[in-house]
Amino acid sequence: MNKSFTFEKILMDIDEFTALAADKSDYNYIGALTVVALCNYRTDPALCYSMLDALKNPAEPTSTYEKQFLKDRLSGKDYKPFSYFAGSSPENGYTPSAPYSITLSTNPYSFSGDERVTLHLHSSGADSDRQIKLRQKKSTGEWFLLEQFLLSDIRIPAAQDPWA
Numbered sequence: 001m002n003k004s005f006t007f008e009k010i011l012m013d014i015d016e017f018t019a020l021a022a023d024k025s026d027y028n029y030i031g032a033l034t035v036v037a038l039c040n041y042r043t044d045p046a047l048c049y050s051m052l053d054a055l056k057n058p059a060e061p062t063s064t065y066e067k068q069f070l071k072d073r074l075s076g077k078d079y080k081p082f083s084y085f086a087g088s089s090p091e092n093g094y095t096p097s098a099p100y101s102i103t104l105s106t107n108p109y110s111f112s113g114d115e116r117v118t119l120h121l122h123s124s125g126a127d128s129d130r131q132i133k134l135r136q137k138k139s140t141g142e143w144f145l146l147e148q149f150l151l152s153d154i155r156i157p158a159a160q161d162p163w164a
Helices: 012-023 027-039 045-055 062-072 080-084
Strands: 001-007 101-104 116-121 130-136 143-149
Touching: 001 027, 012 027, 012 062, 012 130, 027 045, 027 080, 027 101, 027 116, 027 130, 027 143, 045 062, 045 143
Parallel strands: none
Antiparallel strands: 001 101, 101 116, 116 130, 130 143
16 A cells, blocks of 8 residues: 655754654654655754654664664765655656655555554665564554665666766
């Protein structure tokens, strides 16, 4: 099943983002906000970490390992998270236009019995979908980001490709 979300902007301050992230009732929405948070790495890595913390279980904030992983995967390639929005492509340098639309999907294997869900997202620079894993807190019904697998390499922007 597919579910789409549209954002008027994807580069935000922490107050705007926290207000959006306050509603944790829809796992798809938390998945979409994960991509928004990663897009903010380009302008402010510390802001990106704070945004990810707003999506994670407060008892498990973004670790030093995760921060280093983001630095390794996005250094010189901060276009990757933008590739999940409609209208992005290698030809336009993964620059989608506003409003920003993103689609997430699930399949029969996305759900496990222990309140976990795996979402699938399409990158315009990759041939296969990427995943985000979330977990539901039993006592509140809220969904929280567990891990994301969105930052594997994709095709480089055409402007950077000597073979384009």
